Structures are given as C-alpha cells and as structure tokens.
Amino acid sequence: MKRWQRALQDNYGTPTIELVSGKGSVVKDSNGNTYLDFLAGIATNVLGHAHPAVVKAVTKQIATLGHVSNFYAHPNVLELAEKLQKMTGDKSARVFFCNSGAEANEAALKLSRKTGKYKIVATNESFHGRTMGALSLTGQPSKRNPFKPLLKGIKHVPFGDSSAMKRAITKKTAMVIVEPIMGEAGVIVPPSDYLKNLRKYCDDNGALLVIDCVQTGMGRTGDWFGYEYSGIKPDVITLAKGLGGGLPLGAMIALGSASTLFAAGDHGSTFGGNPVATAAGEDSQAC
Numbered sequence: 001m002k003r004w005q006r007a008l009q010d011n012y013g014t015p016t017i018e019l020v021s022g023k024g025s026v027v028k029d030s031n032g033n034t035y036l037d038f039l040a041g042i043a044t045n046v047l048g049h050a051h052p053a054v055v056k057a058v059t060k061q062i063a064t065l066g067h068v069s070n071f072y073a074h075p076n077v078l079e080l081a082e083k084l085q086k087m088t089g090d091k092s093a094r095v096f097f098c099n100s101g102a103e104a105n106e107a108a109l110k111l112s113r114k115t116g117k118y119k120i121v122a123t124n125e126s127f128h129g130r131t132m133g134a135l136s137l138t139g140q141p142s143k144r145n146p147f148k149p150l151l152k153g154i155k156h157v158p159f160g161d162s163s164a165m166k167r168a169i170t171k172k173t174a175m176v177i178v179e180p181i182m183g184e185a186g187v188i189v190p191p192s193d194y195l196k197n198l199r200k201y202c203d204d205n206g207a208l209l210v211i212d213c214v215q216t217g218m219g220r221t222g223d224w225f226g227y228e229y230s231g232i233k234p235d236v237i238t239l240a241k242g243l244g245g246g247l248p249l250g251a252m253i254a255l256g257s258a259s260t261l262f263a264a265g266d267h268g269s270t271f272g273g274n275p276v277a278t279a280a281g282e283d284s285q286a287c
Helices: 002-007 052-062 075-088 101-113 132-137 141-147 162-168 194-205 256-260 275-286
Strands: 019-023 026-029 034-036 094-098 119-123 154-157 173-178 208-212 236-239 250-254
Touching: 052 275, 075 094, 075 250, 075 275, 094 101, 101 132, 101 173, 101 208, 101 236, 101 250, 132 141, 154 162, 162 194, 173 194, 194 208, 250 256
Parallel strands: 119 154, 119 173, 173 208, 208 236
Antiparallel strands: 019 026, 026 034, 094 250, 236 250
C-alpha cells in the first residue's frame, strides 16, 4: 500500500490486495491467499486467467510480430474484423479497432459528427466511459459534475422510457446511444419493444442508433452483442471488455450507410488492432 501511494496517483484510491497470479477463476495474492475472481478484471476475462488458448496465441504472436501500427495490415486484424462482421450478420459492417470501451464510444461520437449534426440523446445512469467525450455521454452526475463543462448538445432521458426518447429525438439529433441492458446502473432490462421503438424514432429523424455492447457483448446474454432479442439492427455497435480475453481491445462497428462515414485520416489509434491483442481476441472468440 505504501509503495502504491508513493508511485501512483490517487484516482483509484489504494488497493488493499496485491494479486500475483491466476488460473481460471482463481487468483492468488502476495500473501498466498486465494480468491474466486468474480470481478474478472471488470468483465474482461471471459475465459478466466491463463487460458491455454490465449496463452498460446499471445506467446506465438509476440514471438512472431509485435506492434506494427495501422500503416500496415496483418493477418490477425483481418481475421478478427471478418469474424465480427460475420457476427453482425451484415456484410456492410466495417470495424474500427481501439483499446477500450471509452475509445470505442469516442469513435462512435466522432462518427456521428460526420452526419453534419451534433445533438445526442443518451440515458440517465448510463455508463459509456470516463474520457471527456464518453463522460459527456455517461448519465451519472457523480462522475460528470467534477469535470464540467462537458460536451454540449447531449440530453439524458430515463432508460426504458420510449415516450421520453420520442420527445427527445429530433431532426437535429446526430445519434442516440443506449445500452441494450444496463450494466453499471444495475442489470436493468428495458421493455421488450424499447429498442424497436428507438430504431423507428432514429429512422424517422435521420439519427444514428448506437448500441453500447461493451458490457453485454461477446456472448454474455446468450447472443453475441445483447441487442438481438429486439429484432433490430443498429447503425453502430461498440465493444471492448470481453473482446480481448483480458487484453486491451475495443471495437466500433458501423453498419449500412454509417460504415462509409469515416474517410482516410478521419480517425485513428496507434495501438488499435495490435497483432498481440487481436490474437488474444481471435482465440477468445474461437473458444
């Protein structure tokens, strides 16, 4: 604890446990105590710790090709993007890789500006990340208030309330962002027609429908992303957490006409789609 306080900033407080190893769902601390890991790295370790397939994939990749940036293609980024495209069931889907859920939502926010509009509708108590754009989308005053002023033009309405959404979405709305099932606010499932109504309101007003699947994605609900129960298709899907099997990996997937909004030079990420992270992601999904 003293070493942490001397070397790290206080944004996390000071942890009381130092973890040194893990296998499957069990982790061990520096005092030799073992614990069942119900936190799973904040919902990232979909296969647990030290899964043989991930260890093999990452070890092989780091010994073959480390980091190349996005000036060059490599097999893993192509294969994982194609897998995600197939998961959407839409050949128009195009993938942008990044490192976290916040970055994926920042990319979605930036993509929405390419519509020529800037107003956004999000939901109360939602969580979309802590960077300034993602924080502006997040509907939790306790996280937002210390860092105001945030981005303008973002309206928050109650989650699951179709009538409130209908009133909030106008011809000036660039995008609507919503979790298919709320995560940090509690596991809150909206009414069965909620996402279908949002799809209609967005279509009627020319707004992008962005589904934040950072927590629900990669099979946690029984479907790949977590919105499939609604029968709709979003314009944008954001992913992270379980996508990398414990390594930092996020994605923003745009579908239909939204997939052509970004042009060369519009956005980027130095480490996005890194060979090692995508190797882990590819093998995590295969398992």
